[in-house]
Structures are given as structure tokens and as C-alpha cells.
Amino acid sequence: MNNNPYLPCPARIEEIITETDDYNIKSFKLIFLNKEDEQQFHYRSGQFCEISIAGKGEIPIGIASSATEKGFLLFTVNKTGVVTKYLHNMKEGDVVGVRGPLGNWFPWETMEGKNVVVIGGGFAFTTLRSSIVFMLHPENRSRFKDITVVYGARSPGLLLYKEELWEWEKRDDVNVHITVDATEDPEWRYNVGFVPTITEQKITTSEDTYALVCGPPIMIKFTQPVLEKVGFTREQIIMSLEMRMKCGIGICGRCNIGDKYVCKDGPVFSLAQLGELPSEY
Amino acid sequence: MSDKIIKKEDLERFIKALQQDYEVYAPVKEGDYYRFQLLKGDETVDLNFSNTQLSPKSLLFPQSERMFEFNLDETKEEAHILKEAPKEFPPSVIFGIRPCDAKALRLMNVNFDNPEFQDPWWVKRRDSTAFIGLGCNEPRSTCFCTSVGGGPFHEEGLDILLFDLGDLYLAKALTDKGERLLEQGGVSEDADADTKKKADALKQEAEDKITSHVPTDKLKDKEALKLFDAPFWDEVAFACINCGTCTFVCPTCWCFDIQDEVQKTQGDRIRNWDSCMFPLFTLHASGHNPRSEKVQRVRQRFMHKLKYYVDKYDNGVACVGCGRCVNSCPVNIDIREVFRLMNEL
Numbered sequence: 001m002n003n004n005p006y007l008p009c010p011a012r013i014e015e016i017i018t019e020t021d022d023y024n025i026k027s028f029k030l031i032f033l034n035k036e037d038e039q040q041f042h043y044r045s046g047q048f049c050e051i052s053i054a055g056k057g058e059i060p061i062g063i064a065s066s067a068t069e070k071g072f073l074l075f076t077v078n079k080t081g082v083v084t085k086y087l088h089n090m091k092e093g094d095v096v097g098v099r100g101p102l103g104n105w106f107p108w109e110t111m112e113g114k115n116v117v118v119i120g121g122g123f124a125f126t127t128l129r130s131s132i133v134f135m136l137h138p139e140n141r142s143r144f145k146d147i148t149v150v151y152g153a154r155s156p157g158l159l160l161y162k163e164e165l166w167e168w169e170k171r172d173d174v175n176v177h178i179t180v181d182a183t184e185d186p187e188w189r190y191n192v193g194f195v196p197t198i199t200e201q202k203i204t205t206s207e208d209t210y211a212l213v214c215g216p217p218i219m220i221k222f223t224q225p226v227l228e229k230v231g232f233t234r235e236q237i238i239m240s241l242e243m244r245m246k247c248g249i250g251i252c253g254r255c256n257i258g259d260k261y262v263c264k265d266g267p268v269f270s271l272a273q274l275g276e277l278p279s280e281y
Numbered sequence: 282m283s284d285k286i287i288k289k290e291d292l293e294r295f296i297k298a299l300q301q302d303y304e305v306y307a308p309v310k311e312g313d314y315y316r317f318q319l320l321k322g323d324e325t326v327d328l329n330f331s332n333t334q335l336s337p338k339s340l341l342f343p344q345s346e347r348m349f350e351f352n353l354d355e356t357k358e359e360a361h362i363l364k365e366a367p368k369e370f371p372p373s374v375i376f377g378i379r380p381c382d383a384k385a386l387r388l389m390n391v392n393f394d395n396p397e398f399q400d401p402w403w404v405k406r407r408d409s410t411a412f413i414g415l416g417c418n419e420p421r422s423t424c425f426c427t428s429v430g431g432g433p434f435h436e437e438g439l440d441i442l443l444f445d446l447g448d449l450y451l452a453k454a455l456t457d458k459g460e461r462l463l464e465q466g467g468v469s470e471d472a473d474a475d476t477k478k479k480a481d482a483l484k485q486e487a488e489d490k491i492t493s494h495v496p497t498d499k500l501k502d503k504e505a506l507k508l509f510d511a512p513f514w515d516e517v518a519f520a521c522i523n524c525g526t527c528t529f530v531c532p533t534c535w536c537f538d539i540q541d542e543v544q545k546t547q548g549d550r551i552r553n554w555d556s557c558m559f560p561l562f563t564l565h566a567s568g569h570n571p572r573s574e575k576v577q578r579v580r581q582r583f584m585h586k587l588k589y590y591v592d593k594y595d596n597g598v599a600c601v602g603c604g605r606c607v608n609s610c611p612v613n614i615d616i617r618e619v620f621r622l623m624n625e626l
Contacts, residue, residue: 005398006348006539010362033362054351054361054550055543059566081566095361244565246539249398253536254555254562256581257571258505259589264397278509280581281571 005249008052008097009037014072016092021157025123026088027064027076030098037098043067045130046105046240046268050248051075051087052097059083060245060263063101064126066133068140073098076126076160102248103267106131106238111210115146117203119223121195121215122153125160127240128214132168141173146209150202152179152195152219156188177202196222206231212238224271234272241267241281257281284472284480285463287443287450295466296326299374302465303411306340307376308333317375328377328445331421332603336382336532337375338389341406342554348402349550353543363550370405374462377415381426381601383438385532386412388601391594392535411458414439418487423604425493425617430597433487444480451480495620497598501591503626508588509580513622518579520612525556527606527614528582533599536562557581583619 015029032038045066050058059081065074079088087096106127116135120128128151135144149168153159159178169176169190179191179198191198195215203211203226211227213220220239227237243255243262250264258277260266269277287295299305300320307326309318315330317337349363386407393403417424417433426432436442440459444451451472454460463469472480528534538555541548555562558579563572572578590599600616607615 004365004401006401007365008363052363054363055353055541055548057541058539084566097361097363242565243571244563246537250395251392251398251400251535252539252552252555253392253557253585256585256589258509258584259593276506278506280509280577 006099006247008050008058008099009034009041010095011037011073011098013090013092013094013096016090019076019160019162020123024079025076025160026079027074027160028087030073030075030096031071032098033095038071041073041101043101044105044108045134046127047101047103048127048248048267049073049075049098049100049102050245051077051083052099053083053086053090054097056083056086058097058099058246058248059087060102060242060248062127062130062240062267064129066130066137068134068137076123076129078123099248103263104265106212106240106268107210107270112143114144115148115207115209116144117209117211118147118149118151119195119199119211119213119215120149120151121219122158123160124214124216124240125151128212129161129164131212132174136168136171136174146175147173148175148177148203150177150179150195150199152181152191152193152198154181156180156183156185175202194222195219196226199223200226200229203227204230206233206236210236210238212240214240234275235270237271239269239271239274241269243267243281282454282456283460283463284477285452285454285468286470286472286476287452287468289448289450292450293326295468296320296376298466299376299462302372304371304373305376306337306373317378326377328415331417331419332379332382332605334605335530336385336603336605337378338382338386338532338535340373340375341386341403341410342389342393342535342537345551345553346402347549347551348539351548351550352546353548354546366549368402370409373406373410374413375410376413377443378412378439379417379603380414380433380435380437380439380442381424381431381603382532383412383414384426384431384435385601385603387438388533388590388596388599389535391596411440411462412438413441413443413459413462415443416445416484416487418445418483420487420491421604421608423493423607424491424602425495425604426602427488427491428493428495428620429497429600429602431601432484433491434484444483446476446479446483449476451476453480493602493604493617495602495617496624497587497620499624500587500598503588503623505584505588505592508623508626509584511622511626513626514576514580517583517614517619517622518576521558521575521579521614522612523558523560523575523578524611525558526609526611528556528558529554530605530609532601532603532605533586557585579614583616583623586616587620587623
């Protein structure tokens with residue numbers, strides 16, 4: 001990062017991938033215009049960036065690529081507000097800005113040598129994708145024991161990273177449970193059911209295990225008791241929060257929960273840490 | 282550090298001398314109020330103020346500030362790439378700042394200049410500015426600085442502190458920078474023991490005049506969650522109309538927004554003061570808002586100043602007792618009462 005922590009580094013949109021059949025979610029593969037910016041950009045799965053569009057503003061977006069993937073950054077963006085709507089209409093070759101990496105990351109040191117359960121719902125699967133890619137990389141796979149993924153969306157067309165999901169599903173070094181709330185597709189070969197239900201069926205032990213849980217509030221609300229039933233402590237359940245942000249570096253004052261700033265002290269918190277904070281998120 | 286004397290009739294000369302080397306900001310009367318203004322020539326410095334309506338925080342942290350500029354003209358090589366807006370940080374003096382407002386800038390400093398991130402504009406302005414404080418002979422009825430680690434002649438954050446002793450000022454240099462300023466301003470007469478004694482007495486007298494006291498001793502040890510869930514927030518917030526005046530006049534409120542503004546193909550990224558009293562402050566693009574209710578926002582403001590800041594920085598409360606919010610609130614919400622409620626919970 002340069003000396004001015006508010007100054008975005010210019011990056012080119014290399015590729016745009018429409019992820020979902022409702023066209024609301026697209027992934028943007030970005031490449032820094034300046035080689036030095038790329039060389040100085042060291043990140044870990046769970047961190048985010050401020051994506052800047054000159055004239056529109058900035059948005060905090062989780063990094064969906066993994067540090068093991070060199071030469072580009074991947075951001076998956078849901079079309080929601082002013083900046084995301086504009087970004088969705090941009091084209092390959094256009095220039096945006098990237099500020100980061102920002103925030104903390106999933107507790108990789110703590111999780112080393114442990115089983116990892118990844119539970120995701122809907123479009124909150126971006127930094128989880130980063131985490132899975134990171135753990136499955138040949139250099140890292142041996143650092144973790146069993147890796148299990150439960151990922152669901154409302155319908156097959158709303159799942160992110162479909163090609164990769166099918167690939168992971170075939171591998172024997174990761175247990176992947178893909179699910180949808182409902183589908184009329186007779187060819188659907190995976191699970192049907194809500195994420196908490198599938199979690200209950202597939203996750204039967206908490207021993208030596210950490211759970212990374214990202215999804216809509218309703219999914220988290222019903223997944224938490226399921227995990228607690230098989231013995232997960234609040235320290236073993238790790239979540240990533242969203243909040244309205246501006247500066248991304250803990251200065252502008254808006255993303256606080258109690259005395260923590262989600263942008264700087266988070267976005268990753270254990271359930272135990274969240275329990276010590278006001279429930280104002 | 283030395284104590285010097287500036288005779289009142291020499292004050293103008295002192296300020297003029299400083300203007301040779303510095304941009305000098307000083308209180309000037311405007312209508313019913315006083316405001317810090319850059320002295321350009323015909324302004325009359327008026328030190329007969331209790332305090333300025335707004336603290337001089339805007340001199341380090343402008344209400345609106347261009348951060349970056351950019352061009353959207355696709356034919357230009359640099360289109361869409363943000364560049365720092367060119368800016369100068371001339372050596373400046375804030376003359377006549379009250380001790381509470383100087384302390385407030387120190388309280389804000391931990392936010393803008395922390396071990397991980399330094400706000401470049403804050404740091405440059407801070408480092409190019411000298412602070413000449415003016416002690417308060419007559420604190421207002423709403424002043425409670427002595428309860429929150431300050432005082433009418435508190436020295437924190439100042440380079441020089443002036444004691445108004447009637448026909449002269451005792452100028453107490455507090456830093457090397459302050460010594461230099463006195464030298465540059467042609468102040469050479471040392472204060473004698475009698476004058477120093479008078480200054481000490483003045484200080485004591487002023488402290489004794491402060492009748493407003495708030496308790497703060499239990500805030501640090503209180504559980505944040507217990508305070509958050511306290512039963513009194515609905516009552517505290519009841520009359521609030523979310524006007525944001527308290528945050529606007531507060532010398533320690535630092536929250537800001539960042540916005541892009543474009544005219545034709547030329548654009549700026551700007552930051553503006555913002556306020557936690559406004560629902561838009563925390564509104565997510567999805568429509569979700571963690572502080573959609575007025576009571577949540579009122580609680581946030583007080584919890585930030587009197588608890589979160591205390592816990593985060595171990596630097597006391599983020600309030601200097603200037604009383605501006607007490608005086609300006611249109612519905613008479615009084616932070617002193619909130620101090621009591623929180624401390625005594």
C-alpha cells in the first residue's frame with residue numbers, strides 16, 4: 001500500500017463472469033496496472049478491499065481469490081447500491097481502483113492441524129471460496145485435517161463458482177455438500193434442503209474442528225444451534241460481518257460494534273468475541 | 282521552559298510578528314458569535330469570548346476536504362485514476378485556542394494517527410501548526426473541564442499558554458516550538474516572581490469558579506454490555522430530534538463521510554464531516570440498518586464518548602467538558618446528566 005491509506009491503486013478489469021442466473025451477481029477479475037502495487041499486495045483469506053470507481057465511490061468487498069492464485073484478484077459483487085450497479089455495467093478493460101488488503105482474516109494459525117468446516121449460504125461465499133482454494137492448494141492441504149464444505153443457495157442457478165463446486169465435489173481430499181432450498185431440475189444430483197438441515201445431517205462432530213460460517217442472518221441464526229448441538233464452542237465458530245464502511249481503516253467511525261471497528265478489528269470474529277459486543281449489527 | 286510577559290498594548294505587534302512566518306488563526310467576532318479566522322489584514326482579534334461557537338477542530342480536520350482528484354475523459358491516459366489533490370500545509374498558528382479545545386485535538390489524535398494507519402492530512406496539518414492557548418478566567422456555567430481531566434488553564438496540546446492578568450499576559454512556553462514562537466514574536470521580557478504568583482492564583486480562582494461537576498470514576502470498570510442495555514436510554518433519547526448539532530459543535534467528534542463529486546469530466550473525492558445521529562450513517566445498501574432507531578443512535582454517541590473510547594485507548598473520556606452540546610441542543614439533552622446515569626448505573 002502507498003503512503004496514503006485512502007488512495008486506491010489503479011486496476012484493470014480483466015474478466016467479468018456472470019455467476020448467477022438472475023444476473024445479479026458478477027465476479028470481476030482485476031489486475032493491478034502497476035507491478036509494484038501487485039508486489040506489495042499481500043493478503044490472507046478473509047480480508048477485503050475497498051473497490052473504488054472514480055465518480056461513484058467505494059465499496060467494501062471480500063477478496064474471493066486466494067493468495068495462492070497469482071497475478072489477479074477476484075471480487076464477487078452483488079448488484080445492490082450505487083457503486084455495485086455501476087460496476088455491473090462496466091466492461092472488461094475498464095479501470096477501477098483497489099484499496100487494501102483491509103481487515104483481519106480467518107484464524108489460519110489457530111486452524112492449522114485442525115478439521116475445518118466451511119458453511120456458506122447465498123452470495124456470502126466469496127471469502128469462503130478464497131479459504132477453500134487456499135486450503136486445497138498442494139502447499140497447504142497437509143496443514144489441515146478433514147475439510148468439509150456445506151454450501152447452499154435458494155436454487156441451483158444462484159450458486160456461485162459452479163464449475164469449481166462440481167470439481168471440488170469430485171475430489172477425495174474435501175467433503176463437499178452442495179444444497180439448494182428447492183429445485184424442479186430432475187437432473188439435480190446434490191442435496192435439497194436448507195443449509196442448517198444439511199449441516200445437521202453432515203456435520204456430526206466438533207472435535208478438533210473450526211467452523212467458518214458466512215451467510216444471511218436467517219441461515220446463521222438456525223445453523224448456530226445445530227453446531228452447538230454437536231459440541232461446537234463459541235470459540236470454534238468463526239464468522240465474517242458486513243457493515244457500511246467508508247475509510248476501511250478504522251478512522252471514519254461508522255462501522256463500529258461497541259469499541260470494535262468491523263473494518264479494522266474485523267470483519268472476522270468468533271462467536272465468542274461477538275458475544276462480548278453489543279448486538280448492534 | 283520560560284515564562285514571559287506580553288503587555289496588552291504589545292499583543293497586536295506580537296501577532297503581526299507571527300504573521301511574518303505563519304498563517305495565524307484567531308477568534309474574531311461575527312454577529313453574536315466568535316469564530317477562528319485566518320488573519321489577512323483587516324480582522325479584529327477579539328479575545329473577549331467565553332468560547333467560540335465551533336471549536337477550531339476544522340483547522341486540522343476541515344468540514345469538507347478534497348482528498349483526490351480524477352479525470353473521466355477516456356481520451357486521457359490517466360482517466361479514472363485518482364491522484365492526491367494538491368495541497369499546501371503552511372506553518373500555522375492557532376492563537377487563542379481554549380485549553381479544552383486543545384485537549385480535544387489530542388483526544389482526536391489517537392484516531393487519526395494510530396500505529397497502523399496515519400491520516401496524512403491530519404498529520405501534516407498537526408505538524409505544521411502551533412497552538413497558543415488562552416486560559417479561561419471566567420468559565421461558563423456549563424463548563425465541566427475539571428471533571429474530565431482538563432481545566433481552565435490546562436496545558437495539554439499547547440505550545441504556549443496565556444494568562445490574562447488584566448493589563449498584561451503571562452506567556453508560559455510549554456514546548457520548544459512555543460519558545461521559538463515567543464522569540465519570533467519579539468517577546469523577551471521575563472515574568473517576575475510576583476507575576477507568576479498572580480498567574481497561579483488566577484488559575485486556582487478559575488478552577489474554583491467551575492461549579493459543574495460530573496462523575497467519571499466508575500466508567501472504565503463498568504461492563505460495556507451492561508451500559509448498552511441500561512434502562513435509561515429511551516428516556517435520554519426521548520426528546521432528541523436527530524438534528525446532529527451536538528456532533529457538529531463537539532470538539533471531539535471526528536466521524537466523516539467520503540463522497541465523489543463530478544462536474545463534466547472532472548471529479549473530486551471529498552470527505553465531509555458526518556454524524557452518528559443520522560440514520561444514513563449506518564444504512565447498508567441492502568436496506569438493513571444496525572442503528573435505524575433514534576435511541577440506538579443517541580446511545581451510540583454517548584457510549585462512544587464515555588465508554589468505547591475509554592476502553593479502546595485508555596485515555597480518559599472523549600469529552601473535554603466544553604459544554605457546547607449542552608448549550609446548543611435544541612431539546613436540552615445534557616451530557617452531564619448522561620455522565621451521572623452511566624457512572625452511577
